Amino acid sequence: MSSFSSIGDLTRPHQLRLGQYTLKAKLNRLTQEVTTGIKSDIAKAVGGDLSEISHIDSRLKILTTLQQNASEAGIRLEAMQLALGQVQSLTDDLGPKLLVEAENLEPSDLILRAQDxxxxxxxxxNALNGNVGGHYVFSGTQNDRAPLGGFETMLSELKIAVAGATTAADITKKIDAWFDAPAGEGGFTDLIYQGADAKGQQVPISSEHHTGSRLTANSPELxxxxxxxAIMAYIASAGQTIDATNLRELFTEAGGLLIKATTGLTSARAELGQQQARVTQAQARNAAEVTAFSIARNALIGADPFEAATALKETEASIESLYILTNRLSRLSLTEHLS
Incomplete structure (x- = not known):
């Protein structure tokens, strides 16, 4: 047995390892291209000029953000529509009914009706305090908290506000003034409303459009x-301390306010509907732009799926052949060593 190995014998293991490394690197590259559909060497694919692909990638990121904004805005607007729908379903019927009941029900029945x-x-x-994903839709910019505070607190504050009033006109006037009192004067805005003004709050939903509803639980329509x-709630708490004449007048005042509210709610819902339409249009435009840029991106750096898959199979076959060859050479070397 010879005690020396030829130069070829000494370099053979190194050559095999180098071949294995090269084939594995090629396998990883082709696997990535087959999986992602994108060439692994982007710089090579664009001839070293990355400006166009960088512009496309930047635009796609912006579009992703805009589309997310539009989606969140759509969900928020839908939640507001549903809540206003609940409120309007109550006021639409209630206003006219109160006017009729003011004339036809007995005082004791009017009090029971007020309790209802x-x-x-x-x-x-409850409807106005609804939230979507922890964000309260009628709280304006302060959307981490419910817009309306405690219901019982409001009833207590109303009693304080109305104290001393004896006629239906005075009671209505004081309730109206308490709800409309500017911030800092101890009315509804200070004591019950917990949100913040939403005017000017706009979110970009496309390259050309922004959206944002000014509507809060403190808006005049609501x-x-x-x-x-609230007039009816006051009647429910005051009960028989209100005489029949004032009781009927309060029903009439409440009915009139609710009929007026129906008009305001209809306008508010129409405004929300316009915002929803704008969001839907923005989503369609964004999606079309994403498609166009994605096609352009794929034209620049997309890997041919058939070509990549064929090369991948050939590389896998080469690796398998190399392993077989390595195994055979290992056996020959062992036989030579033992002989």
């Missing part, structure tokens, strides 16, 4: 509905 409306006011509170029901 108080429960409806609780439902309105305060009118709350006023009408």
């Amino acid at each position: 409306v108080e429960q409806s006011l609780r439902q309105v509170f 305060r009118d509905a709350l006023k009408g029901m």
Whole structure:
């Protein structure tokens, strides 16, 4: 047995390892291209000029953000529509009914009816305090908290505000003033409303458009509905301390306010509908632009799927052949060593 190995014998293991490394690197590259559909060497694919692909990638990132903004805005606007729908379904029927009941029901029945409306006011509170993903849709810019505070607190504050009033006109006037009192004067805005003004709050949803609703639980359209029901809640708490004449007049005042509120709610919902349409249009435009840029991106750096798959199979076959060869050479070397 010879005690020396030729130069070829000494370099053979190195050559095999180098071949294995090269084939594995090629396998990884082709696997990535087959999986992603993108060439692994982007700089080579664009001839070293990365400006166009960088512009496309930057635009696609912006479009992704805009599309997410539009989606979130759409969800928020839909939640607001549903809540206003609940409020309007209560006020549409209630206003005219109160006008009729003011003339036809006995005082004791009017008080019972007022108690029913108080429960409806609780439902309105719950609807306006709804949230989407922890964000309260009627709280304006302060959307991490419910827009309306405690219901019982509002009833207590109303009693304080109305204290001393004896006629239906005075009671209505004081309730109206309490709801409309500017910030800092101890009314609804200070004591019950917990949100913040939403005017000017706009979110970009496409290259050309922004969206944002000014509507909050403190908007006039909603305060009118709350006023009408609040009069009924006051009747429910005051009960028989109100004489029949004033009781009927309060029903009439409440009915009139709720009819007025219906008009305001209809306008508010129409405004939301316009915002929803704008969001839908923006989403369609964004999607079309994403498609166009994606096609352009693929034309620059996309890997041919058939070519990449064929090369991948050939590389796998080469690796398998190399392993077989390595195994055979290892056996020959062992036989030579033992002989």
